[in-house]
Amino acid sequence: MIYSLTQQLLRQQPRLALLNMACRSDHAFSLLVYPYITRYSTEKSPQKPFIHLDGNVHKMASDGTGTSRVATAVSFLDETKDTCTFVVPGSHKFIEEWSQMLYKDGITLGDRPTTSDEFYTKYEGFFKQKYNAVRMPVPCKTLQVRMTRSDVVHGATPQFNSDERMVAFLWYTKVSDPFNGHDKLEIPGQHTWTQLSGHYALKQAPDRGINGNAVTKDKPPFPFPAEVHFPSSSAFTDALICRRPWTDPEAISELNILLSHDDNAALMLIHKIESHLISNFKAAFIKFFYREIEVFQENSYFKKNNISLEDLGLTE
Numbered sequence: 001m002i003y004s005l006t007q008q009l010l011r012q013q014p015r016l017a018l019l020n021m022a023c024r025s026d027h028a029f030s031l032l033v034y035p036y037i038t039r040y041s042t043e044k045s046p047q048k049p050f051i052h053l054d055g056n057v058h059k060m061a062s063d064g065t066g067t068s069r070v071a072t073a074v075s076f077l078d079e080t081k082d083t084c085t086f087v088v089p090g091s092h093k094f095i096e097e098w099s100q101m102l103y104k105d106g107i108t109l110g111d112r113p114t115t116s117d118e119f120y121t122k123y124e125g126f127f128k129q130k131y132n133a134v135r136m137p138v139p140c141k142t143l144q145v146r147m148t149r150s151d152v153v154h155g156a157t158p159q160f161n162s163d164e165r166m167v168a169f170l171w172y173t174k175v176s177d178p179f180n181g182h183d184k185l186e187i188p189g190q191h192t193w194t195q196l197s198g199h200y201a202l203k204q205a206p207d208r209g210i211n212g213n214a215v216t217k218d219k220p221p222f223p224f225p226a227e228v229h230f231p232s233s234s235a236f237t238d239a240l241i242c243r244r245p246w247t248d249p250e251a252i253s254e255l256n257i258l259l260s261h262d263d264n265a266a267l268m269l270i271h272k273i274e275s276h277l278i279s280n281f282k283a284a285f286i287k288f289f290y291r292e293i294e295v296f297q298e299n300s301y302f303k304k305n306n307i308s309l310e311d312l313g314l315t316e
């Protein structure tokens with residue numbers, strides 16, 4: 001899924017967006033959430049272990065492309081230290097040295113959007129010895145959020161036996177220069193704002209990924225037939241999902257309150273937005289419940305599992 005109601009709710013969570021603004025090294029405000037799947041792995045379809053960098057190490061080292069971003073993930077299950085994402089703390093400090101070592105060994109990544117396993121494991125022993133750069137597990141409990149600088153090396157542990165993982169990724173990226181046009185985002189190759197706005201409206205999977213890459217896998221071929229519309233909850237949250245631009249006066253006005261020194265006013269607005277989000281989510285989920293049964297008939301998840309709205313704690 002890319003546009004499920006739960007993903008849409010998380011993408012509009014005002015505190016997560018504000019945390020991203022605070023944690024980004026450039027503190028950009030003009031953020032949007034790039035549509036991306038929720039990852040679900042099971043014993044039958046396990047998570048492959050990996051260690052990589054969400055960007056091209058040479059580009060990150062030379063001009064800082066993509067280094068301001070903060071990878072944000074929300075877990076839907078309790079993770080353990082043996083089955084979760086791990087990070088290599090401090091690895092952002094040797095990006096330039098790593099890039100030079102690759103060049104020295106004749107390895108140029110060209111236009112690769114990410115730096116994959118083999119380009120790190122070759123030097124892992126060296127960095128471990130020199131900087132004590134070791135893999136550190138970062139397990140999250142259900143609904144905890146993991147935020148990681150995008151210039152930090154990270155990966156996933158192998159999947160053991162019957163454990164399950166379910167993680168939603170909130171890929172915040174920025175409109176580079178919002179008052180001089182909205183189409184340029186921060187990584188070359190990413191969709192434009194206009195295209196993403198269309199993807200959000202049509203519930204279509206993007207063809208270009210968050211790192212500017214062509215999307216070749218994990219791409220749903222058509223929108224989920226039971227999708228329903230998530231109504232607008234505020235101007236600020238509209239801007240996070242490309243429903244209105246960051247030049248919109250109402251979005252700016254709300255942003256100014258949220259970022260002001262008046263904490264009470266900011267908190268009041270956050271509570272108001274969250275209250276709208278929750279009531280809109282519940283109303284949309286009830287519509288989704290009936291639509292899913294209507295579309296899938298005997299194959300409906302709710303029908304097959306005999307799940308009622310009351311079972312879900314929802315009433316009309």
Ligand SMILES: [Fe+2]
Binds near residue numbers: 052053054154
């Ligand atoms: Fe990654």
